[in-house]
Amino acid sequence: MSGLASGPVTFTYDDADSHLVYSSTGWTHGSGVSYATEYDSTKSFASAAGSKMTVDFTGSTIRLIGLKGPNYGTATIKIDGTTVGTFDGYATTQLHDQVMYVTSGLSTGSHELVLTVDGAKDAPSTGTYISVDAVDLHATDQRSPAGGTLTYNNVSVPNTGAYSLRISYVNPNAADQYATVTPNGGTSTTIALPPTGSSNATGTAIATINLNSGSNSIVIGAPSSSSDTEIDTISIPQPQS
Structure with missing residues (x-):
């Protein structure tokens, strides 16, 4: 990825x-x-x-x-x-x-x-x-998603179907922040990013998305205005169907 x-x-x-x-x-x-x-x-x-x-x-x-x-x-x-x-x-x-x-x-x-x-x-x-x-204190670069998007290309899965996308993030704010997840330019899903307590602690959000067999593109965007809410990494453990 x-x-x-x-x-x-x-x-x-x-x-x-x-x-x-x-x-x-x-x-x-x-x-x-x-x-x-x-x-x-x-x-x-x-x-x-x-x-x-x-x-x-x-x-x-x-x-x-x-x-x-x-x-x-x-x-x-x-x-x-x-x-x-x-x-x-x-x-x-x-x-x-x-x-x-x-x-x-x-x-x-x-x-x-x-x-x-x-x-x-x-x-x-x-x-x-x-x-x-x-x-x-993170293994990979973090980028503020406010006003922008984070694109993961070449996300490969073995079969077409629904997958649980796990998103590691940081939200030091007191309230939930929100992000959109859009696979392959299709339908967007909005997910909540609850507070993690500090800028050094990560949380995990899960979005169910449909992916195609082979290579996929996943775009994460943030409609919320918080510039200190950050996306760290994504992973896809197993297909749901």
């Missing part, structure tokens, strides 16, 4: 959020027009070895979002004190919204991620910079 949304990508924490704690020296925090291509028009960057960024979080999934570029170096990533990965930021051109690290296999509960700038680089790089742009 592949998804494309017209709404903006949303991450759990911007790099300027208080959940991200930076070592007292070494970091520069940029914001404003000069950083308009970054998430929330901010980014935090450092080049000195030993510069650290720490984020405490709860859950089994975390993604660290940053940049790559011609003057970028390497960093080491630890979770709960154990080295779990390294990030090489070198690229011939500057690249935005890069996944620096991702895991979805942690135990449920509280964790700590620490990124440390190595002060090292690949031979062709002209610097040792590392940039942090956001932290996300």
